[in-house]
Amino acid sequence: MNEIKHTVRPEDTLIPALGPAKIVNPLTTMKAPEKRGFTFLDDDSARVLINPYSCEPDADGNLPASLEKAGPRRHIYFDPTKLKAAIVTCGGMCPGINSLVRSIVLQLYYMYGVRNIVGVRYGLQGFIPSYGHDFIDLNPKTVQSIHGRGGSFLGMSRGPQPMDEIVDTLERQNIGLLFMIGGDGTLHAAQSIHQEITNRGLKIGLVAIPKTIDNDICFVEMTFGFQTAVEAATRAILGAHNEAEGAPNGLGLVKLMGRHSGFVAAHATLALTEVNFCLVPEVDFDLDGPNGLLQALNNRMTARGHAVVVVAEGAGQKFFHTDHAEKDPSGNVRLGDIGTYLRDRFSAHFADQGVELNQKYIDPSYMVRSVPANSGDRIFTGFLGHHAVHAGMSGRTGLLISLWNNHYVHAPIPLAICHRKKIDPCGGLWRAVLESTGQPSLKNEA
Numbered sequence: 031m032n033e034i035k036h037t038v039r040p041e042d043t044l045i046p047a048l049g050p051a052k053i054v055n056p057l058t059t060m061k062a063p064e065k066r067g068f069t070f071l072d073d074d075s076a077r078v079l080i081n082p083y084s085c086e087p088d089a090d091g092n093l094p095a096s097l098e099k100a101g102p103r104r105h106i107y108f109d110p111t112k113l114k115a116a117i118v119t120c121g122g123m124c125p126g127i128n129s130l131v132r133s134i135v136l137q138l139y140y141m142y143g144v145r146n147i148v149g150v151r152y153g154l155q156g157f158i159p160s161y162g163h164d165f166i167d168l169n170p171k172t173v174q175s176i177h178g179r180g181g182s183f184l185g186m187s188r189g190p191q192p193m194d195e196i197v198d199t200l201e202r203q204n205i206g207l208l209f210m211i212g213g214d215g216t217l218h219a220a221q222s223i224h225q226e227i228t229n230r231g232l233k234i235g236l237v238a239i240p241k242t243i244d245n246d247i248c249f250v251e252m253t254f255g256f257q258t259a260v261e262a263a264t265r266a267i268l269g270a271h272n273e274a275e276g277a278p279n280g281l282g283l284v285k286l287m288g289r290h291s292g293f294v295a296a297h298a299t300l301a302l303t304e305v306n307f308c309l310v311p312e313v314d315f316d317l318d319g320p321n322g323l324l325q326a327l328n329n330r331m332t333a334r335g336h337a338v339v340v341v342a343e344g345a346g347q348k349f350f351h352t353d354h355a356e357k358d359p360s361g362n363v364r365l366g367d368i369g370t371y372l373r374d375r376f377s378a379h380f381a382d383q384g385v386e387l388n389q390k391y392i393d394p395s396y397m398v399r400s401v402p403a404n405s406g407d408r409i410f411t412g413f414l415g416h417h418a419v420h421a422g423m424s425g426r427t428g429l430l431i432s433l434w435n436n437h438y439v440h441a442p443i444p445l446a447i448c449h450r451k452k453i454d455p456c457g458g459l460w461r462a463v464l465e466s467t468g469q470p471s472l473k474n475e476a
């Protein structure tokens with residue numbers, strides 16, 4: 031269940047449009063569309079409640095907030111024969127980026143008849159002429175075999191680029207529809223680009239598809255690639271568990287990505303119920319003291335002789351001085367390395383007691399996000415790509431494609447960037463993690 035803590039007004043869910051959609055969607059005239067079961071959505075009728083448990087109007091008769099359902103419309107805004115579309119992939123890597131790019135290209139090309147599609151190299155850098163990254167022509171041939179590969183064949187980057195230059199390039203290159211694939215940072219960039227396009231009165235559509243293994247985007251039930259990343263993380267935990275079980279006082283410590291949200295760590299913990307302590311950014315823990323992690327580890331070792339600890343990279347940042355925190359080029363704070371910090375504290379703690387510790391530290395790092403997508407994520411990216419194209423061709427703009435309450439929907443970008451999605455320490459996911467690990471509260475004070 032999606033846990034949304036803030037109020038959404040119906041007006042927050044409106045999707046901007048470039049203009050009236052007057053062109054008959056070529057999908058409607060394909061041979062025997064009814065045999066293929068195509069359903070076309072009436073623009074206003076198909077909506078998905080944000081909170082499925084609140085479907086009654088309020089005291090003033092206002093309907094609860096809902097999101098527009100994604101899917102093909104009978105009329106579109108862009109003339110496919112005249113449209114030039116572009117795709118850019120930004121931020122950190124994520125399994126499934128290539129299959130998403132392929133899905134967008136094939137949908138544009140075969141279903142809508144768009145023949146002019148370009149790929150922007152290395153994220154936002156690709157829009158800035160001084161970098162010298164030329165666009166790539168995208169067509170069924172150039173994307174033929176990319177879907178089986180990890181990484182991003184277009185390339186990605188972090189770091190700000192001037193918005194006005196990005197929009198200059200869109201104008202100069204005659205791009206009418208831009209697909210932006212990226213995480214929270216990219217969505218902020220997308221909103222600024224959309225704003226600049228609007229300020230200039232340009233008719234350029236912008237559709238974002240959320241990408242991040244951190245799964246930390248608001249109003250997005252799950253990002254593509256997340257399940258593949260969890261699967262890869264689970265393999266690291268299995269290694270840690272096998273190592274820990276095979277030695278006296280064996281301790282397997284695994285550090286996983288997750289800057290502000292510990293979804294990968296939590297889900298991987300649930301996927302392989304061998305983890306004894308799961309540490310995430312959302313839940314504070316102490317190391318020392320009667321309830322601290324070190325004492326809890328002692329108890330576990332005495333009771334069972336081995337233990338597995340999983341820590342998300344953003345957990346325990348209070349152990350580092352962050353007054354003058356360094357930032358990466360995109361402005362993301364460079365975190366203290368909680369993995370090696372815990373490793374060293376565990377070693378010192380057991381050495382102080384004169385107790386043998388066989389600790390194995392595993393940091394799978396980029397291996398969880400640069401791998402090819404699994405089948406589930408490939409299917410997922412297929413749907414996301416198709417819906418992104420339907421939305422863009424219809425003239426909708428400033429939106430992202432999201433999976434919400436099991437439906438594909440359109441969400442305005444500002445809604446997705448108003449907060450960061452985090453694990454609710456009082457919610458069902460964290461309760462399941464605590465039940466799986468059996469870990470006590472690791473805080474000294476009540």
Ligand SMILES: Nc1ncnc2c1ncn2[C@@H]1O[C@H](COP(=O)(O)OP(=O)(O)O)[C@@H](O)[C@H]1O
Nearest residue numbers: 121122188189190212213214215216218219360
């Ligand atoms: N607030 C922002 N405004 C405009 N651009 C941003 C903003 N935050 C990030 N960006 C840009 O978006 C791109 C991707 O952001 P980044 O944080 O690296 O990855 P992600 O999109 O995966 O979160 C980078 O080029 C970055 O400079």
Ligand SMILES: O=P(O)(O)OC[C@H]1O[C@](O)(COP(=O)(O)O)[C@@H](O)[C@@H]1O
Nearest residue numbers: 121122213241242243244287288289
């Ligand atoms: O070393 P990099 O490329 O900055 O990436 C590290 C970060 O990328 C992530 O995997 C995903 O971050 P984004 O979604 O912002 O791309 C984080 O979990 C991690 O902190």
Ligand SMILES: [Mg+2]
Nearest residue numbers: 121213214215
């Ligand atoms: Mg990010």
